[in-house]
Amino acid sequence: MIHTEIAIVGGGPAGLCAAIKAAESGAKVIVLDRNSQLGGQLIKQTHMFFGSQKQYASHRGIDIANILISKLEDYKDKITVMLDATVIGLYEDRVLTVDQGGKYIKIKPDTLIIATGASEKFQAFPNNDLPGIYGAGAVQTLMNVYGVAPGESVFMVGAGNIGLIVSYQLMQAGIKVKGVICRGPKFGGYAVHASKLRRLGVPVMPSHKVVYAHGKDKLERITLIKLDENKKEIPGTEFDIEVDVLCIATGLTPLAELLWQMGCEMKYISELSGHVPLRDKNLMTSLDGIYVAGDVAGIEEASSAMVEGSLAGLCAAKAAGHIHPDFEALVADCHKQLYDLRSGPEGEAIRKGLSKAELKEVGL
Amino acid sequence: MRIEQHPIITFNKGRKVQFTFDGKVYEGYEGEPIAAALHDAGIRVLGHTHKLGRPRGFYCAIGNCSSCLMVVNGKPNVRVCVEKLKEGMAVETQIGRGDIK
Amino acid sequence: MLERTGVPTKENIESVTPLKERLSKGPVAIIECFQEIPCNPCYTSCKKGAIKELIDINDRPILDPEKCNGCGVCISNCPGLAIFVVDESYSETEALVKIPYEFVPLPKEGSFVTGLDREGKPVCRAKVEKVLNTKAQDRTPVVSLIVPKEFSMTVRFLSLNDHYSDNTIVCRCEEITLGEIREYIRRGYQSLEEIKRISRAGMGPCQGRTCSQLIMQELAAATGKRLSEIKMSAFRPPAVPIKLGQLLGGDDHE
CATH class of the missing domain: 3.50.50.60 (FAD/NAD(P)-binding domain)
Structure with missing residues (x-):
């Protein structure tokens, strides 16, 4: 059994940003991805992204993947990347079981970030x-x-x-x-x-x-x-x-099996395109220390997924005992970015969906 | 068919390797998914279903849907959309659910 | 309606078209972004401060045409490829339209292409003045097209196929090609009437209904005149083909 402070399932835009912020906070992180390269769906996005500079607007998805991966490399001592590693089970005692190239591996993290993305309808x-x-x-x-x-x-x-x-x-x-x-x-x-x-x-x-x-x-x-x-x-x-x-191309739906397996409180919310976990403002699910980020928490743009990843990374690290020196400011900035990205007329459905997915207020 | 010219992407291909599909020799690039090499060769039907015998191709191409199960080197139920191509692989159309050997 | 067709309406376009005086002064950006979406690279990329600050990132960009010098930096920075630069000061009769073009192969400078409108329909022949494809453009090259001035707010894309090339048929009745018309213009036949007489274009059964417009465009392009300055040729009966017998047998002479 491998022990780590934080395990992140999924190395897409949300998972990568989560890993960076968690490592920046000082936590030991394992990033698991079933593919042989990191980046998730970013690696096929040849178009320029919308949003603002903070979410790499005007950069192409393929290039954002590389930017994030190179940032990850700055924290080599903190972050372990496991590729071709599919998480097949997540149990109530918080043990992850992983298939990596035919090998069966168990991982026990203190806190967990699920950033598994979505599948197509x-x-x-x-x-x-x-x-x-x-x-x-x-x-x-x-x-x-x-x-x-x-x-x-x-x-x-x-x-x-x-x-x-x-x-x-x-x-x-x-x-x-x-x-x-x-x-x-x-x-x-x-x-x-x-x-x-x-x-x-x-x-x-x-x-x-x-x-x-x-x-x-x-x-x-x-x-x-x-x-x-x-x-x-x-x-x-x-x-x-x-x-x-x-x-x-008729939409995506959250890839949330692991959350179901663990017993997170789930709810069908059409505005978020399927069953999503209830979560607090800092993306913690109904289970203490289990966080979500990106499309698994509700289908949105990759720009929001990245910000959610950063937010979950900061908060999961705090839960694991590593408080980022700029924690308060960074969390506030994440909330502000998410607010901005969702505040326009195009974000109306998302706002409605999120209000239904809210677990409780947290005092930070 | 390969995309030869692209305004945004430069494709990094592995070395050319040979493999067989239902006994016939084809070429592909090492490390790409088997499904990509087959698709390039114009092969769309990867299997036939166990109940109705319907033709099956891939659907999601990222290992979600298991629509692309084929027999690879004698082993059935291989997801060829994520299984990497290697020199000399023997790929076969899968009929039904595959046999346990 | 834009959200049903994907094509900006006339009202949409008018709302972002600078005044005539500004257009005639020189290059200026035309921002064809009509929806409130969370996006601001146009604002952050503009060094001239010509785009009003997007206090809410969902605000639509508002351009101050007086501050904009038409540098075109915003073109390649717009993720929606919704920004163009129009320069109506290019010549007496022609304008320059700068278009983001993320396709291969790129057009060659000096070559002729076809200017397309917002629905991809051919509008006019256009000459490629410049292809800007620097590192800063980051794989969104900008193609500058020379188009007749009246199409400066219409041409928004291009096709490498020169729909208006020399072997294109202009007069289908007499099978006269663009190449032949261009040759006559070069030889000095500079009015529709002259071209009609020398080439027979417009003297077939359709009486010029299909070709006159095209020949006039060509004359305008070659002589540097506006379409409104090209004189129509004379119209004589019969307006449609009739049998000679009808004339011979005709009515009694008065």
């Missing part, structure tokens, strides 16, 4: 399981990490930021995007992302959905239908489009 329509129908993350991984074109022509389902951004990235890789649809009458992503696509001649088509996928062994064609303002199908408006890839 799926859509129900006939033949949705045909090869050629992929999650948006899969398409991004294939083209941006491994340099393989997902197909000849792609149709995108979902016009949130992910759907719009991945469509743009497909065009950058020289792959034709035949259109982007969403069910509602307005697309959900930022207007500037949609405008970028429109300038490229890519149709952005709200009020549409896929009703059928066609193909023998793999996708060849899809049937779309128009929807009215209430997202009801308008009969007789079906039409077909030939594509070999259908990309599903």
Whole structure:
């Protein structure tokens, strides 16, 4: 059994920022990630991030991953990184069981930060399981990490930021995007992302959905239908489009199995896109010393995930007996950054969701 | 198909290696997921399901969904979206749930 | 509506278009960001203080065109690629439009491309004046296009395919290409009437309905005149093709 002061599950934007701030506070940290490299989904984000300088706005996700990883290296003596290490169990006595390349390892941390991120939502329509129908993350991984074109022509389902951004990235890789649809009458992503696509001649088509996928062994064609303002199908408006890839970008849902296993108090909150742990203002769950950060606590942008990571890192370190010399100021700054990122009209749903996920006030 | 030109990314590929898929020889880059090399070769169907026999490709490509299970070097149920390609690997289409040997 | 189409409306664009006097003075940024989102690199990257401080990070950027010198630093810093620079002082008839372009291959300086509008539709032929791709741009190169002045607020992207290249058909009735028209202009035929007579473009069954507009654009581009200064050619009956027999058999002479 390995003992550590803090274990962080997930080395994405939230986990990395948590590790940096915890180590900065003086705590001994183990970062576990199931992939062979750190960075989580940042390693496929080729676009510039929004936000402010504090969240590396204007930097591309791929570069932010490298910035964070190099910061991690400044704390080599404090931080141990375990790659290809999948946490398979989390028990009530706070023991983590880990599979690392076929080896079964147990870790007992004093405090724990769960930053496992999210998984993609799926859509129900006939033949949705045909090869050629992929999650948006899969398409991004294939083209941006491994340099393989997902197909000849792609149709995108979902016009949130992910759907719009991945469509743009497909065009950058020289792959034709035949259109982007969403069910509602307005697309959900930022207007500037949609405008970028429109300038490229890519149709952005709200009020549409896929009703059928066609193909023998793999996708060849899809049937779309128009929807009215209430997202009801308008009969007789079906039409077909030939594509070999259908990309599903209809949202993410928190990857929270470990929190369930441990017995954290969970709640379904639609604004946060699924079951999320109840937590206090400093991201501690209903279980003492168990913290969350990033998408596992509710789906948001990577910029908020990074700030949440820093906040959880500071507070988990304090719980483990290491108080950062600037603790009060840094925590206040994290709260301020999160407030700013969520305060606009686009953050309305998040604010509503978070108010439902609040555990209790903490006196700091 | 490989993306040859990209405005943002420079791809660091490993060395070229050979592997077999259902007995036929293919090329890929060492260390990339098996699924990436297969996809480059135009192979979309990685298996057939145990109940309805439906064709299966990958879905999430990051080891979440286990849609991409294949037989690798005789071992069934390998997630090829995260399993790294090595020289001489024998990759086979998986039919159903795979057999215990 | 922007949130349904992804294309800024006429009202959106008008709200960020500087006054004519300012536009004619020289380069100025056009910030086509119409939604309150948490983002501020335009403000932090502007050395001139031309973008009003975003006290709330969700505020929309407001440009002071008098402080902006059109340097274009904000273009590559905008994560939404929503900033352009327009310079209507470029020449008597042409304007410069600076566009962020994150694609390969990059256009070549001096080459002709097609200027596209906000829906990706071809608008005009454009000459690539400059391609700025420095380290500071961080893989968001900025392409400067020379476009006819009337398209300075329309052209917002480019296609490397020169839709308006020499072998493009201009007059479909008589099958006259752009190359031929350009050659006649070079040889001194500098009005629509002259070109019509020498090339037969516009003398086919459609009577110039499809080609006149294109020839006039070409004349404007070559002679440096505005479209409004190009004279129409004469119109004579018949306005549509008719059978000669109809004329011969015609009405009694008065």
